[in-house]
Amino acid sequence: MSALLEYRSVRKSFGEKVVLDGIDLSVRRGEVISLIGASGSGKSTLLRCTNLLEPIDDGEIVFDGVDISEPGLPPDPVRRRVGMVFQSFNLFPHMTVLENVTLAPRKVLKRPKGEATERAMTMLTRFGLAEKANDYPDRCSGGQQQRVAIVRALQMDPEVMLLDEITSALDPELVGEVLEVVRGLRAQGMTMLLATHEMGFAREISDQVCFLKDGRIHEQGPPERIFTMPSEPETRDFLARVIASGRM
Amino acid sequence: MTRTEEGAGAFASAPAASPGRLGQGGALTRRQRYERRQLVRSVLTAAISTLVFAVLLVALVTRLETWPRVRETFFDGGVFGDSFMPILKAFWLDVRIFLVCAPCILVLGLLVSLARSTRSPVLFPVRALATLYVDFTRGVPVILWIYLIGFGVVGLVNTRSFFGGYLFWGGVALVWTYSAYVSEVFRAGIESVHESQRAAARSLGLSATLTNRHVVLPQAVRRVVPPLMNDFVSLQKDVALISLLGPVEALRRADIIQDRTFNFTPFVVAALLFISVSIPLTRLADHLLAKERRRMSGTAVR
Ligand SMILES: Nc1ncnc2c1ncn2[C@@H]1O[C@H](COP(=O)(O)OP(=O)(O)OP(=O)(O)O)[C@@H](O)[C@H]1O
Numbered sequence A: 001m002s003a004l005l006e007y008r009s010v011r012k013s014f015g016e017k018v019v020l021d022g023i024d025l026s027v028r029r030g031e032v033i034s035l036i037g038a039s040g041s042g043k044s045t046l047l048r049c050t051n052l053l054e055p056i057d058d059g060e061i062v063f064d065g066v067d068i069s070e071p072g073l074p075p076d077p078v079r080r081r082v083g084m085v086f087q088s089f090n091l092f093p094h095m096t097v098l099e100n101v102t103l104a105p106r107k108v109l110k111r112p113k114g115e116a117t118e119r120a121m122t123m124l125t126r127f128g129l130a131e132k133a134n135d136y137p138d139r140c141s142g143g144q145q146q147r148v149a150i151v152r153a154l155q156m157d158p159e160v161m162l163l164d165e166i167t168s169a170l171d172p173e174l175v176g177e178v179l180e181v182v183r184g185l186r187a188q189g190m191t192m193l194l195a196t197h198e199m200g201f202a203r204e205i206s207d208q209v210c211f212l213k214d215g216r217i218h219e220q221g222p223p224e225r226i227f228t229m230p231s232e233p234e235t236r237d238f239l240a241r242v243i244a245s246g247r248m
Numbered sequence B: 001m002t003r004t005e006e007g008a009g010a011f012a013s014a015p016a017a018s019p020g021r022l023g024q025g026g027a028l029t030r031r032q033r034y035e036r037r038q039l040v041r042s043v044l045t046a047a048i049s050t051l052v053f054a055v056l057l058v059a060l061v062t063r064l065e066t067w068p069r070v071r072e073t074f075f076d077g078g079v080f081g082d083s084f085m086p087i088l089k090a091f092w093l094d095v096r097i098f099l100v101c102a103p104c105i106l107v108l109g110l111l112v113s114l115a116r117s118t119r120s121p122v123l124f125p126v127r128a129l130a131t132l133y134v135d136f137t138r139g140v141p142v143i144l145w146i147y148l149i150g151f152g153v154v155g156l157v158n159t160r161s162f163f164g165g166y167l168f169w170g171g172v173a174l175v176w177t178y179s180a181y182v183s184e185v186f187r188a189g190i191e192s193v194h195e196s197q198r199a200a201a202r203s204l205g206l207s208a209t210l211t212n213r214h215v216v217l218p219q220a221v222r223r224v225v226p227p228l229m230n231d232f233v234s235l236q237k238d239v240a241l242i243s244l245l246g247p248v249e250a251l252r253r254a255d256i257i258q259d260r261t262f263n264f265t266p267f268v269v270a271a272l273l274f275i276s277v278s279i280p281l282t283r284l285a286d287h288l289l290a291k292e293r294r295r296m297s298g299t300a301v302r
């Protein structure tokens, strides 16, 4: 099966600092891939580049057969098909939950208000957020806010979801409800690329795990192998440190 | 347990936190009784101290040797009564100038701030012009603009129509200067909206224009209401500068009466009228600012 998303020798620097130093990765439709690695290893940058929030310097990112890293390519049509959820939720604080999740479908996809609302309410209800629909985000718990952010991205019917440490800003007891949503997405066959520090979750949900170090994919493989018998000493070190800090 | 429930729980253990609300069964809780006693005590203290202070002040001032002359010059009851209505009528012109200029300033200020935040190279001239306009306008005293536009431009046009009159061009001068200040307030507001809000909107496929319209501007405008109010308090007073050009508004009318009576009470009347508008406006600005502060800091608990 051909890849839905393919990175070829992707390079990216911020000034002198090389953040992505030749990333090669292929994501098939329906596949779930976790990006792990130390803070600053470039996980967020890779996801932001995929959604064209940052331009890459060199290499190619091919999405559904089209090189989307082509400089000057209009980004909006790509972004419509690529959903992104951020660590800090980034809900629009001046809009209710319902307005947050219907804004893009109405203004970008030109869905009529009634239809957009109906579709949004269906999904909010499925995620247990129906009674929050008319509340403002600051009236929601962190877990609720992050689930709203996921619904907001899903309302655009994306073909791939980019999840950037979506549980890192949450209190421990709220992490579960958000991960549950991600499990549901996987069950529906959603293609996902997720940066995470939740190793247990990465192990459970991923088809492939990529360990990033110094802007490269240092080691890649199925989670059973990466987490039990990594072949690279750096991966072993990283996992040992994670275990020592109690996050696994 | 969600964060909201936690917050509610924390407050539930201290039901008397909102004073004035009755405890169960209509009786006051211990804390409410305490707070009520404290309230009565502080109100009484403030009243007595104010009274003592006022008596001392009046005693002191009226004992001054020059007091009778001061009273005659600034607080002449007869002149006050005679000049109040004419000045009030003239003040209505100030109010009307303000009411016409304020919305124009809002619109022009917003447009200029938007022009300055464009990124497209095609719009470079627009951006440059807007920047020049703001820099030049803010670098020159308001009163100088009133002279330049009011006297200067009026000299170039047919003065018989309304659009050639001093009143019109005085208003133009106010709109011209204040829009520059207000555009900077809007720009600060736009820049205060965190980059992550833009990223979130763009990641959903919203164009730059849609992002501005639905995500950035609504938040920016909400944030700048209090500082904008401060600018409008100043505008309300600077309207009187138009009197330099000739239109008979409150200050001008007071001046005319003073010329006739050689008494300064008309100026006090005019001052009182301006105060009667600017103090409520200032309080409203303070109130809005406090509300905005509460809103921004109160998001974590609730
Ligand atoms: N806009 C930017 N300008 C300059 N440097 C940046 C920018 N964004 C990221 N960086 C740098 O790029 C490097 C990679 O950052 P990135 O956010 O991708 O790491 P990460 O793997 O997501 O880390 P974390 O686990 O802390 O989220 C870091 O050293 C960071 O300081």
Ligand SMILES: [Mg+2]
Binding pocket: A043, A044, A045, A164, A165, A195
């Ligand atoms: Mg990151």
